[in-house]
Amino acid sequence: MRLIFFLLTFCFVISVKAQFNNSLDFDGINDYVNLNSVAPALTNENSFTVEFWIKANPIQEELWGVLFAINPITGYQNTLVFRMSGPGDGGPLNSVAINIPVGTTNNVVCGSINVLDNACHHVAYTYNNGINTLFIDGIFQGSLNLSFSLVSTDRYSLGQEFDEPMGTLSQFYKGSIDDLRIWNFAKSQEEIHGLMNQELIGTETGLLAYYNFNQGIAGGNNTAINALIDNSGNNQSGFFIGFSLNGTNSNFVEVICCDFYGNYQSETNQPFSLNTIVTNENCGNNDGSIDVSVPLVPNNYSFQWPSLNENDHFVQHLTAGTYNLIITDNQGCSIDTTILVTSSSASNVPAPEPQIYCQNDNADPLQLTPAAGGIIHWYSDSMMTNELSGNPIPSTSNSGTFYYYFAQEINECFSFVDSVEIIISPTIDVNIGNDTTLCYGESLPISLIGNYSSIEWSDASNSVDYSISSSGEYWVTVTSGACFASDTIVVNFYPKIDVSLGSDTSICNGSTISLSPEGMVGSYSWSTGETSPIIVVGLPGIYAVEVNVGGCTNSDTINVSLIPSVETVLLSDSVLCLDKTNVLSIIDSEWYQVAWNSASSGNSYTVPTSHPTSIIYEVSSVCEAIIDTIQLTYKDCECLLFIPNSFTPDGNEFNNSFQVISDCNLSYFQLMIFNRWGDLIFESQDINYLWDGTYNGVICPFGLYNWKVTYRPDVDSSETVEKYGHVNIIK
Missing domain, CATH: 2.60.40.10 (Immunoglobulins)
Structure with a gap:
């Protein structure tokens, strides 16, 4: 067996607190700090940051214990509450939350990190033009968009909030708070993370207030202290309310906890280094091992391997992979790290791109090029239980996504298993109808039904809807995934049907005429109800015929009139x-x-x-x-008129009116009388109607008046006659 040894050393350096490393303990009953002096500095600010360290008591005296709160001077409605999470917040009950109430509605961002674990945690809140953001241990927890305004009379408190009824103290926090910092800008996550483990000088840019709590004697008699010092030099001191300031609680206490990196914090610097020896696995034989030691104080640490269920510094029989290790010191502070065990197995072959086929296509064999001296093995499963012979040919009988697995063997060592993705697109179909013949002037609309990735018609158009209005052969090709389908249709159009019965005509009384469309062959429908190609009519009227040729129709009408006798x-x-x-x-x-x-x-x-x-x-x-x-x-047709030339409309019994007298009957008569200016003052079409010499009821002045007479004698062939003259009105 070939063994490869690695020596890995991890060194973790803790942050060092100042000489006076105190925090302030809150009893959860009536302790809080009045920070109203901060209000003027934050008035009308559109961005700011509040951050501090907490070590919360796992057993809180009240739900929703408040860490930091801003309340208006009137009413009990909170502007901002930075508190422990609780029921109804929508998150775990062991974390921190921010709440910006509006009316009776709580608008909450809840953290997800457990802070009731008897360890120190850094918490931070930023406000940036309405964006409210929560961080725990430098990690983003969430945000909400909700604006509010700050005024100089707002009440600021650390460890409680003012509640209903107005001014009631409530929701006291139990635990310690350290290193409170208030900035006049919204810090980024990187800026929060960068300084949270370091004490400040107090003159940093943008620092409005800084309270490091390094006052008095930890656990001693501090009753003479009544103000929390602002270490920023801005003189925004707070005031202790309810604190006993004597003993191990409700007083300044020593900080004993782990920082964000898992290091033990105390007043001395303890190096925290690991020596790690890793033996890598050989050819998949599960013979890797890890040996971890803490050279400085080896007996003060315990080891836990969660994935192996082991608690010794030495673990063996390991396969290649990453192993999680948690090391805890005698103060309960832990560090969580990972250690990699590699393998001397064969190198991996890069996985090819996914293979895409249409269902029922002929697939190509899967082929990979092995390294020198290597062999590619194919499997149907990732556990390598069913090896396939040769280069497998993917089946395309079913659509879907499938995988073929492979590993490379070199000198009896195997690479990690990888896979080739096979995507089989379902077959598609397209149907644009049967060949057809349409009537002149019609069109054939076609709408494709299907989910296609592309469409191409014979004229290069690509729409779902298509219309055909001229004879020809038309085709369409559609695609979906790796599949395509085509269809063709032949469309013809009948020629235009010209139906003509000729021009309108006439017939003699008692005669007939034949009517027929000129040169048309088809079926006929006449307005007379007849269906023959020729009809004979003998009566006047309008006759119509509709001709049907192959389902296409056209019509014409003719007006047959009767020649009068x-x-x-x-x-x-x-x-x-x-x-x-x-x-x-x-x-x-x-x-x-x-x-x-x-x-x-x-x-x-x-x-x-x-x-x-x-x-x-x-x-x-x-x-x-x-x-x-x-x-x-x-x-003899001569007709004479007798027209007087003067009259005296003076009211006596003689010559009082003007009248035209005819010696013959007239078929038409009109008398018109005009004054000297040409105005019409009298008109009559009755020869027996007399003019009394008045106009609008008033006797006209004496003098001459022109008249015009138009008449036609009641005699055959007589013409209309016009005569002109004047009459004199005398006194």
């Missing part, structure tokens, strides 16, 4: 005027053509001045033609 426009016999130009007219229409006396054509005909007694004319359409004769008679 020419009988509806034939003329009746007429009486014409002898002294007028007489015109015969037939309704102007696209349906008809007219010929007059076989000589002229058109919808109108001017009767010759020879006054013929009859006119022969022909009216024809595409449906029929009729020759008709109209009988004509003539009469």
Whole structure:
């Protein structure tokens, strides 16, 4: 067996306290220190630190024994309480907590380190712009964000808090306190750790108050002392309340405890060194050993190996690994350290990167390159109970994460077991549907269903939703882990269905017309209910057809109108005027053509001045033609109007009004009268209505007034006539 010996020496140097190494003991009944002198120095401070050492009595007289508290001058509500932890704090009952109450709500940060172990512990609180942080033994315990303000009238106390009712002393702390320091800035964890085991000079930057408690005689009669000295030189002394200051409690006492590093603290310097001899394990034969000795005072120490359940300075039959050792001196102070036992076994082979496959893929054999003279062994388990032959090929039949284990053998020595991670991604599928044909103008929406890591369509787009609106072949490829899947779809579109019944048309009364979509082959649905490709109609109306070709449809409509009979426009016999130009007219229409006396054509005909007694004319359409004769008679059509040129609207019985008189019947009449400025002052369309010479009920001034008469005699072929003149109103 090959043995390798190491000589390791650990040296732990303790911190040395000052010549007067006192602390202050609190009896937990009525002892506390009034520190109100600190209030002005911390007024309106946005950051500060309070730190000190404690050795708490494991049996506290009250729950939540207060170490340090700030209370407002009025009321009992605390601003800050630095105390022992208790029920409801959310942490262990043997630690320290800070509480910033708001109303009836406690806002607590609770430590996790046991301080009721009859040992000394350093506690610190920092406030930095609303961030409240707790440290125990230089270790961060927690923080909360809650702001408060400090004023010069606040009450500061060490060892109790003011409680309800107002001003009541309560929650006294039992144990000792030493080395109280108050700073005007928030110390970092490194700054706390760096100075907590050293006494201060008192002139350090940012130090507001410093109480080292090195006053009087430890355990002696100190009743003549009534003030706690501020060693910072800032004259912020405290005052003892309730202390007996005589005897071994409620007085200055000697500090006897271990510091943060586990060293015994006393007034003398004791070196604490270890000699450690380690025999490393050989080839996994469990033959390592550790021998620890304390050369200076070997009989004052005990040894404990928690993982080995041994309590001797020498342990053997060890495998390679790290071993925890706790050494305790005769004062109960302990140091906790670890010692490493290595192995002369084969060196480790670096583990390869995880192998990733898709389910049911063909995996490659696992291969590692051993060191010179080495052999790689593969196992299915980390305990090396089931060795695999050769280079194993990972199974990909099931998805999940699996491990293959390996170790290197060199000269019958094995390295530590390591593993290769095999990740099998579950298979995936993608389906974008069957090949299809759509109608012109439609689109095919596709939405992928699945949790894919990447998507790629045939046009390089990568969205979950896709739309197809033109004919072609489309594909998509998706991936998830090491798996991928693809699908293809062919989409065609029917050509546009052009349905046309032609332009609107007309038919003769009693005739029919055939309607059919031009050049379309498919199924038909007519508005008449018929389904044949051709229908015959003989009535006017709007006809519609819908054509279905392969499930795609289109439609058209046609308006079929009836050509009117020419009988509806034939003329009746007429009486014409002898002294007028007489015109015969037939309704102007696209349906008809007219010929007059076989000589002229058109919808109108001017009767010759020879006054013929009859006119022969022909009216024809595409449906029929009729020759008709109209009988004509003539009469004198002249119509005379009698219009006076003056009247006297003076109220007597003669010539009081203006009236137009006609010798014939009129089909239309209008009289309008204007004053000299052209204003309309009278209007009537009744020839029998008289103007009384007034306007708005007032007799008009005498003088000339213009009139306009528009009329049309009630005679065939008469035209509208306009006449103008004036009438004179006289007195």
